[in-house]
Amino acid sequence: MILDMHVHTQISRDATATVEEYCEAIVRYRERFPIDGFVLTEHRVIDGSIDYRKLGDKYGIQIFQGIEVDGDFGHILLYGVTDECLRYIDITNRRLNDREVVRIMKECGGIAISAHPFRESLHGKALEEKREWVTGVEIIEQFNGANSAAQNAKASALVARDGLRGIGGSDAHYVNWFLKCATVFERQVETIHALVEELYAGRFTPIHLPQPADDGDNRLLGTD
Numbered sequence: 696m697i698l699d700m701h702v703h704t705q706i707s708r709d710a711t712a713t714v715e716e717y718c719e720a721i722v723r724y725r726e727r728f729p730i731d732g733f734v735l736t737e738h739r740v741i742d743g744s745i746d747y748r749k750l751g752d753k754y755g756i757q758i759f760q761g762i763e764v765d766g767d768f769g770h771i772l773l774y775g776v777t778d779e780c781l782r783y784i785d786i787t788n789r790r791l792n793d794r795e796v797v798r799i800m801k802e803c804g805g806i807a808i809s810a811h812p813f814r815e816s817l818h819g820k821a822l823e824e825k826r827e828w829v830t831g832v833e834i835i836e837q838f839n840g841a842n843s844a845a846q847n848a849k850a851s852a853l854v855a856r857d858g859l860r861g862i863g864g865s866d867a868h869y870v871n872w873f874l875k876c877a878t879v880f881e882r883q884v885e886t887i888h889a890l891v892e893e894l895y896a897g898r899f900t901p902i903h904l905p906q907p908a909d910d911g912d913n914r915l916l917g918t919d
Contacts, residue, residue, distance in 0.1 A: 696880040697902070698757065698890075699733040701772060701810065701836065701864025702873065707738040710868035714747060718754040720873050728905050730874060732757030734864070734890075736772055739764055739786050743778075759887045762786055766793035769816025772836065772864075775805030775891035793818070794828050806891050808862060811839040812853075813846040822853055834894060837861020838901040840875025862894075863901030874904050 702717060703710040714735070721730050732751070735758065747758040761774040764786050771793065773780070780803040784796060800807040812819035812835050821829045837850045838861065854861045863876035881898040884890045893899060 696731045696757075696883050697729060697877050698731060698759075698880065698884070699865050699867070699874060699877045699904075700761075700862050701736050701763070701839065701866045701876075702733045703737055703763075703866070703868045704735065706735075706740060706742075707868065709738065712867065712870045712873070714750060714758065716870050717867070717873055718750060718756050718758075720870050721756055722754055724874055724907075727907075730877065730904070732759070733873075734759045734761050734774065736761045736763040736864075739789070741776055741781075741786070757884065759890060761887075763810060764791055764796065765789040766791045766796060768793050768821065769812065769818040770810040771796055772808045772810045773800055773805060774808070774894065775800070775803075775887055777803055777805065779803045780805055797832070804888070804891065806834070806894050808894075809835045811836055811842055811846065811850075811866065813849040814839070814842055819849060819853065822857070822859075832859070834860045834862060836864060838863035838876035838903060840865035840867065840872060842866075860897050860899070861901045862899065863903070875906070877902055877904050 704712050704714055724730055741760055741762045751758040761772060762776055764771050767790055783799045797807045809818040837854050838847050862878045865873050865875040867873040879900045879902055880893050882893060884893055
């Protein structure tokens with residue numbers, strides 16, 4: 696199963712794409728390459744009242760919700776966010792304690808993963824230097840579609856050196872940023888809770904997704 700783990704819509708305010716536009720892009724992309732769905736990781740907001748299952752069923756796509764929050768030292772992707780998590784984490788705070796976020800998410804049954812650790816973040820450097828406050832980090836965003844090749848290479852080197860696991864996501868804010876990187880799960884994932892279980896179990900691999908330009912067809916993501 697292949698999921699783009701890092702996606703923003705206009706709800707994030709710095710993005711313009713809609714959920715349905717991403718669904719339409721996946722339908723076009725599937726003409727050549729497989730993809731099963733994506734995780735919405737809006738900046739500092741999650742609306743649990745929105746049920747995307749009807750839209751997902753319309754397009755045959757899995758749509759999950761997470762959040763991207765701001766820690767003291769970098770952005771953090773949260774998966775498996777529950778009401779209990781939100782009682783202890785003020786997701787609107789732009790200076791959250793990184794270590795506390797990781798701890799609370801784990802205790803509440805979710806998971807926190809460092810986003811683009813070598814771009815606009817000190818997480819990568821702290822992990823390289825084995826700083827005490829990142830002790831216990833096991834998963835990072837290894838492939839980010841908005842990163843430079845060098846930034847992704849640094850994350851990959853860190854994963855290899857320390858035996859970490861890595862996820863992949865596009866960090867899409869616009870449709871033409873979508874489906875750059877993703878994560879392959881060994882098992883089918885039907886719920887966000889199952890997604891969290893698979894992340895903790897380590898049954899996943901990050902990938903760079905093939906791009907339409909690779910075969911000369913720019914229609915697949917809706918760009919000419």
